[in-house]
Amino acid sequence: MAFIEVRDIHKSFATNGSTRHVLRDVSLDVEHGEFVSIVGAMGTGKSTLLSLLAGLTMPDQGTIVIGGEPVRGVHAHAAFVFQNYSLLPWFTALENVRLAVDAAFPDLPREEQRARARDALGKVGLGNAVNRRPRQLSGGMRQRVAIARAVATEPQVLFLDDPFGALDALTRETLQQDLAALGSQSGRPVTTVMITNSVEEAILLSDRIVPIVPGPPATLGTPIPVELPRPRSVAQLAHDEQATHVRAHVVATLTASPGRLRKPAAGPSASSPVLHEVAKETP
């Protein structure tokens, strides 16, 4: 039995009397300790899917089971990293992380809570910036704090909502490498679901990639395993044969989607937004 089991999820939103179907027939298995990336263009319902997995919203139909328990609300041992960091501006980096640690381990002595928060910030390379407020940190540093906040709670599941989407290309790359390193360092790998619009990012970090077949309503394509040795580096992936193969496979799935065939594009410029999105990310 997979650690995360998603079965036949449907999700729609009612807006001004009309119903917008965002997701249909979404099923997904994530094994214990696996890193799965869900790749798709913007506005394809990726974030909705992650919110469903994280228990922030409820599906119209279907079931989600994590660790044998059906999801009803936010999972006790899950952590979430948002695209826009979502740090609290009135707290320092340390206080932001401590908020999570205190909530996750309320019975620990204060000293221990503080030490864990400091430790987590040290791991993401912010040991010297613990007393700075988010405003005094760069975008990359803020996202590091957000990652520290997530890993400090020692979660069983980690949900990453396009965690590097708001960062510039260079910062993006170093942070991706650091996250990959963080994952391989820790003794037990954390089951992770990440959504992203970058195929490269997905190849760098994942065990398996699940392309989104755009809708609306969107659904999931066939998962593609990434069987590359770790640690991986961006430079190495650019020329690696298997990476090239995976890349081609993902792009092919994204562009040859039934959703696209069913709904022909309006003009030449909008002919393949997904391919366009992918092409932009591919060096």
Added chain:
Amino acid sequence: MAKRVVNFFLPLCGIALAVGIWWAASRMVPDLPSPVRTWEESKLYILEPLTKRGETDQGILLLAYYSLVRVAQGFLLGIAIATPIGFLLGVSPMLTKMFDPILQVLRPISPLAWLPLGLVLFQKSEPAALFAIAVCSMWPTVINTMLGVRAIPQDYWNVARVLRLSRMTTFTKIIVPATLPYMFTGYRLSLGIAWLVIVASEMLTGTPGVGGFLWQEYNSLVYAHILLAIITIGVVGFALDRLMGMAEAKLRAV
């Protein structure tokens, strides 16, 4: 340098112009004291601002102090009631629906209307004045706190949910800090209203203070002192607003 001169000089010009109009008006209306006469008759109060000569015959700062103490009490009472109400209304759309009509009806009621009710309720003028100040100055704080809570970005609520914060922690670590700037805007407006109300309530109850002094001097036909009281009320109100503004700016800078 030139800018500083202008910044200093232009307000002075404005004040001179206003005093000029006052002087011209005093030439036309015989009962209105001229600026010079006002100064002559008020000198004692301004130059010996802390001297107590009688129950209402006191230095202007002393009178202002009495009023300020009363304002502080009424204002603190008002915001102590208004802030929790604002939080409750901000968090619960149901409560908002329930109490919004009452809020809208109570808000525009003049202090002069509340004061007699206070006198009926409390029998004495002092608590009645506090009641009127509290009730009148509550509303901006209620409304701003409510709006502040509603303006909390969804991101922060998500953080609270994802971290599984308790209600209490969510309140103290997220709702209150996120609402604080709005709350202070409310406090600032509330204090302004409290200062407006104090004058009216002192006039009606005849308690010592700037407003009481104003009314008494009107009854004793010392019109120059009316002007003195008016100017004092304005200056003190301005100072209060500036102080609150500074506190607010400090808060926003965090």
